[in-house]
Amino acid sequence: xxxxxxxxxxxxxxxxxxxxxxxxxxxxxxxxxxxxxxxxxxxxxxxxxxxxxxxxxxxxxxxxxxxxxxxxxxxxxxxxxxxxxxxxxxxxxxxxxxxxxxxxxxxxxxxxxxxxxxxxxxxxxxxxxxxxxxxxxxxxxxxxxxxxxxxxxxxxxxxxxxxxxxxxxxxxxxxxxxxxxxxxxxxxxxxxxxxxxxxxxxxxxxxxxxxxxxxxxxxxxxxxxxxxxxxxxxxxxxxxxxxxxxxxxxxxxxxxxxxxxxxxxxxxxxxxxxxxxxxxxxxxxxxxxxxxxxxxxxxxxxxxxxxxxxxxxxxxxxxxx
Amino acid sequence: xxxxxxxxxxxxxxxxxxxxxxxxxxxxxxxxxxxxxxxxxxxxxxxxxxxxxxxxxxxxxxxxxxxxxxxxxxxxxxxxxxxxxxxxxxxxxxxxxxxxxxxxxxxxxxxxxxxxxxxxxxxxxxxxxxxxxxxxxxxxxxxxxxxxxxxxxxxxxxxxxxxxxxxxxxxxxxxxxxxxxxxxxxxxxxxxxxxxxxxxxxxxxxxxxxxxxxxxxxxxxxxxxxxxxxxxxxxxxxxxxxxxxxxxxxxxxxxxxxxxxxxxxxxxxxxxxxxxxxxxxxxxxxx
Numbered sequence: 001x002x003x004x005x006x007x008x009x010x011x012x013x014x015x016x017x018x019x020x021x022x023x024x025x026x027x028x029x030x031x032x033x034x035x036x037x038x039x040x041x042x043x044x045x046x047x048x049x050x051x052x053x054x055x056x057x058x059x060x061x062x063x064x065x066x067x068x069x070x071x072x073x074x075x076x077x078x079x080x081x082x083x084x085x086x087x088x089x090x091x092x093x094x095x096x097x098x099x100x101x102x103x104x105x106x107x108x109x110x111x112x113x114x115x116x117x118x119x120x121x122x123x124x125x126x127x128x129x130x131x132x133x134x135x136x137x138x139x140x141x142x143x144x145x146x147x148x149x150x151x152x153x154x155x156x157x158x159x160x161x162x163x164x165x166x167x168x169x170x171x172x173x174x175x176x177x178x179x180x181x182x183x184x185x186x187x188x189x190x191x192x193x194x195x196x197x198x199x200x201x202x203x204x205x206x207x208x209x210x211x212x213x214x215x216x217x218x219x220x221x222x223x224x225x226x227x228x229x230x231x232x233x234x235x236x237x238x239x240x241x242x243x244x245x246x247x248x249x250x251x252x253x254x255x256x257x258x259x260x261x262x263x264x265x266x267x268x269x270x271x272x273x274x275x276x277x278x279x280x281x282x283x284x285x286x287x288x289x290x291x292x293x294x295x296x297x298x299x300x301x302x303x304x305x306x307x308x309x310x311x312x313x314x315x316x317x318x319x320x321x
Numbered sequence: 322x323x324x325x326x327x328x329x330x331x332x333x334x335x336x337x338x339x340x341x342x343x344x345x346x347x348x349x350x351x352x353x354x355x356x357x358x359x360x361x362x363x364x365x366x367x368x369x370x371x372x373x374x375x376x377x378x379x380x381x382x383x384x385x386x387x388x389x390x391x392x393x394x395x396x397x398x399x400x401x402x403x404x405x406x407x408x409x410x411x412x413x414x415x416x417x418x419x420x421x422x423x424x425x426x427x428x429x430x431x432x433x434x435x436x437x438x439x440x441x442x443x444x445x446x447x448x449x450x451x452x453x454x455x456x457x458x459x460x461x462x463x464x465x466x467x468x469x470x471x472x473x474x475x476x477x478x479x480x481x482x483x484x485x486x487x488x489x490x491x492x493x494x495x496x497x498x499x500x501x502x503x504x505x506x507x508x509x510x511x512x513x514x515x516x517x518x519x520x521x522x523x524x525x526x527x528x529x530x531x532x533x534x535x536x537x538x539x540x541x542x543x544x545x546x547x548x549x550x551x552x553x554x555x556x557x558x559x560x561x562x563x564x565x566x567x568x569x570x571x572x573x574x575x576x577x578x579x580x581x582x583x584x585x586x587x588x589x590x591x592x593x594x595x596x597x598x599x600x601x602x603x604x605x606x607x608x
Contacts, residue, residue: 051410
């Protein structure tokens with residue numbers, strides 16, 4: 001019981017102290033990692049808990065970022081109202097897209113979300129009057145000393161992460177989460193048992209979307225410049241999936257662990273070899289999928305040690321032919 | 322103007338068909354969405370470019386060479402790597418092939434640099450004029466070569482023992498194993514054939530498109546659309562899907578600014594997925 005309080009308390013203390021101890025570079029880097037932790041956790045709700053591979057999830061990030069950018073630069077909105085509206089737009093998009101696409105299963109759903117995301121990206125790019133099109137749009141930046149600005153975005157991302165972890169934790173223990181897991185395990189059976197699968201799938205995707213959209217909104221304000229290829233980048237979703245895989249799909253803390261591991265390696269090691277950056281990411285993806293598709297958390301939950309896994313590498317996983 | 326763009330759409334649609342056939346073969350038989358398919362086409366285009374600049378080999382003549390090289394590559398990838406995860410869930414296999422795609426993009430970047438490369442053939446401006454329509458010789462050649470490839474593939478799947486075994490494995494995995502088909506090997510051959518078609522498509526696009534390491538990503542988007550339009554596992558469907566995409570893109574740009582071209586393709590993809598997931602022509606074949 002004591003450990004259950006002391007460890008989170010120490011972690012909290014550690015995270016709160018970051019902006020006061022580290023230099024600007026590190027604070028920004030950890031903010032970036034926190035952002036990916038939120039995004040991966042949000043994707044985990046629809047893909048890990050509910051089992052729907054939403055490869056187009058960046059659409060909510062892009063919509064959130066663009067809503068904030070347009071409202072702030074053209075509508076004269078302040079950041080917080082713009083942020084709330086961005087979250088709302090993301091939910092509306094998730095409900096509408098969900099009604100269309102969540103009827104599809106497996107690969108068809110994955111492709112449908114990718115197609116919808118690309119279609120919306122090109123639409124945003126073509127609405128030049130509103131969005132400035134492909135050249136991108138600038139957002140009025142937050143004014144203040146670098147330390148204050150860095151601290152603001154750091155704590156904002158930290159709060160978002162705590163919020164989504166609380167949501168994920170609650171979901172994993174209540175009716176909603178059981179419904180999600182039942183859909184993942186066997187959708188038809190879940191329907192027969194009286195779960196309104198369509199409704200729960202849409203709830204799941206909306207939860208995922210609202211956090212993704214709000215993160216997009218914060219990103220737009222933080223970077224104060226966005227363009228369609230960046231905020232709708234499919235590659236980000238792939239990175240999130242790898243984070244989920246590294247940490248453990250369908251677990252509460254897995255995506256966060258994965259995000260910290262992948263982004264730390266990526267920023268500290270590969271950013272020095274710009275020419276190899278992508279290839280190394282590709283290689284890591286392939287190795288993770290081949291050898292540890294159940295994630296690091298499975299080391300704890302199954303009681304199998306790292307040694308066991310290494311010993312059994314040549315045998316592969318249950319996905320083997 | 323409209324007639325000309327219809328002609329262009331049909332001529333290029335045949336290449337799209339070749340792209341779609343290889344992609345939907347892997348999807349239909351192994352239930353893998355191969356995101357790296359576009360990268361295989363890109364490798365094909367780079368190979369043709371290299372053969373052309375190093376030995377003066379015409380891209381049409383490098384088709385068989387490309388096919389052999391890409392077949393070997395595809396076979397080995399499936400045999401030694403993909404077969405280890407092929408039974409996994411959607412997001413395992415999809416994430417895996419994404420990884421493969423960016424790995425290939427990076428390798429191409431290291432070998433051929435980030436510059437755009439293109440082939441300028443001596444006969445690239447020659448064409449046949451019929452009334453107000455111009456049919457460039459190069460595009461006509463590409464069209465005919467793509468049709469021949471499609472026909473050969475159709476015969477391969479119907480008339481050869483391996484083709485029949487691929488079909489059998491696709492329709493009933495356990496049944497195929499029971500009658501003694503080496504499914505691991507059939508999977509490797511399937512992936513190899515798909516890659517070989519991609520290699521051929523790469524040769525076909527090399528005289529009319531410039532190639533850079535990020536071409537693979539945009540080509541695979543087209544492959545999605547064609548496969549969905551055509552329905553899985555149908556050669557004729559893929560041919561129709563390719564033609565439809567070719568027409569939608571070229572005719573669409575007559576009425577809309579060219580920046581809408583990509584948008585149209587993906588819009589069609591989503592609409593067909595939602596309203597006709599079995600494809601335009603196809604029956605519900607798998608699942």
